[in-house]
Amino acid sequence: MRIVDIRESTVPLASGMRNAKIDFRAMTASAVVIVSDLRRDGRNLVGLAFDSIGRYGHGGLLRERFIPRLLAAAPDDYADRFGTNIDPFKVWDIVMRGEKPGGHGERSGAVGLIDAAIWDLVAKIEEKPLWRVLADRFRGGSVETRVPAYASGGHYRPDGDLAALADEIRRSRELGYRRVKIKIGGAPLSEDLRRIETVLDAVGSGDDLAVDCNGTFSREQAIRYVTALEPYKLAWIEEPVEPLDYELHRELRAMMATPLATGENIFSAPDLRNLLRHAGLHREHDLLQMDVSLSYGIVEYLAMLALVEEHGWSRRRCLPHAGHLLSFHVVAGLGLGGHESAPDANSIFGGYPEGMSVADGFVSLPDAVGVGIERKSNLYAVFRDLVAT
Numbered sequence: 527m528r529i530v531d532i533r534e535s536t537v538p539l540a541s542g543m544r545n546a547k548i549d550f551r552a553m554t555a556s557a558v559v560i561v562s563d564l565r566r567d568g569r570n571l572v573g574l575a576f577d578s579i580g581r582y583g584h585g586g587l588l589r590e591r592f593i594p595r596l597l598a599a600a601p602d603d604y605a606d607r608f609g610t611n612i613d614p615f616k617v618w619d620i621v622m623r624g625e626k627p628g629g630h631g632e633r634s635g636a637v638g639l640i641d642a643a644i645w646d647l648v649a650k651i652e653e654k655p656l657w658r659v660l661a662d663r664f665r666g667g668s669v670e671t672r673v674p675a676y677a678s679g680g681h682y683r684p685d686g687d688l689a690a691l692a693d694e695i696r697r698s699r700e701l702g703y704r705r706v707k708i709k710i711g712g713a714p715l716s717e718d719l720r721r722i723e724t725v726l727d728a729v730g731s732g733d734d735l736a737v738d739c740n741g742t743f744s745r746e747q748a749i750r751y752v753t754a755l756e757p758y759k760l761a762w763i764e765e766p767v768e769p770l771d772y773e774l775h776r777e778l779r780a781m782m783a784t785p786l787a788t789g790e791n792i793f794s795a796p797d798l799r800n801l802l803r804h805a806g807l808h809r810e811h812d813l814l815q816m817d818v819s820l821s822y823g824i825v826e827y828l829a830m831l832a833l834v835e836e837h838g839w840s841r842r843r844c845l846p847h848a849g850h851l852l853s854f855h856v857v858a859g860l861g862l863g864g865h866e867s868a869p870d871a872n873s874i875f876g877g878y879p880e881g882m883s884v885a886d887g888f889v890s891l892p893d894a895v896g897v898g899i900e901r902k903s904n905l906y907a908v909f910r911d912l913v914a915t
């Protein structure tokens with residue numbers, strides 16, 4: 527089994543959405559295709575991966591370092607012990623050759639794309655959905671038939687008003703979600719409180735609403751917000767402050783009853799160790815949102831889960847960032863707490879492929895082999911030319 531080509535392209539995702547920190551007009555993402563020499567149905571079997579959204583594409587790093595390293599490796603270097611499939615752990619070691627420890631920066635997202643495409647290929651070679659491969663390898667086959675998911679949205683929009691926000695939330699509920707998350711911190715507190723109350727009118731309970739501050743607040747602003755939000759008894763407050771200021775997390779944690787969620791900008795197991803050691807988070811109460819794809823992929827995420835459990839947390843406290851399909855398979859296959867879903871199936875990174883359904887806040891498991899990108903037509907359109915080249 528040989529990897530014969532790796533292709534990538536940068537996909538523009540221009541949109542008028544905005545959170546407290548960035549707008550998405552110039553946003554891009556990378557699509558990656560790994561081509562094997564195995565033939566199925568008259569074509570080479572391929573592994574596909576699509577970026578997590580929010581940190582731009584990773585084309586430069588892929589082209590200059592990570593793709594050439596993997597293409598230069600001998601097939602025996604990445605073969606599994608039976609010689610019939612690829613070993614994702616060996617691939618990880620190959621692409622990370624020559625990389626210094628620490629300073630993870632953007633390379634963790636580039637490596638995460640290679641890792642994701644490899645796992646898609648591995649599952650296709652086994653002719654199983656990726657969730658099944660992960661459950662079989664790492665959980666003794668155990669899996670629940672329905673995966674909890676919440677609808678992530680409520681961005682600030684150029685034409686945004688409260689009626690449009692309420693409409694978006696109602697649409698999410700009609701699609702079958704119960705819990706929703708909206709952005710805050712990009713408007714004055716009084717306006718954000720109106721947004722929160724508008725959504726609470728639609729969902730009925732604070733437990734069905736989470737808010738995401740995207741790391742925007744100073745210490746003083748965070749204290750003001752956290753204090754003002756306490757009476758609403760929200761599901762969680764996400765990234766109130768700079769994600770690497772653990773001392774400030776500790777201070778806020780001590781004054782909050784509402785659960786604190788963070789981790790989507792922690793990109794490695796060593797960084798997670800620091801978060802668990804120093805940020806004062808409560809293992810019974812708080813939530814960890816490391817992004818599988820931006821954190822070097824599933825190989826590193828497994829190391830993160832081991833750390834989570836070593837520190838006495840349940841993996842059910844993990845709600846990985848990002849609404850993409852890879853993350854869904856990891857949540858389902860590794861028994862995590864739930865999937866962050868971008869409910870709008872019209873966006874290439876939103877919704878679920880054909881054959882998956884949402885009801886009462888849970889998503890059904892797909893039966894397509896691999897990650898199933900081929901079954902989501904607007905997302906697969908991004909890959910069509912890359913696959914055909």
Ligand SMILES: [Mg+2]
Pocket residue numbers: 738740764765790847
């Ligand atoms: Mg977030």
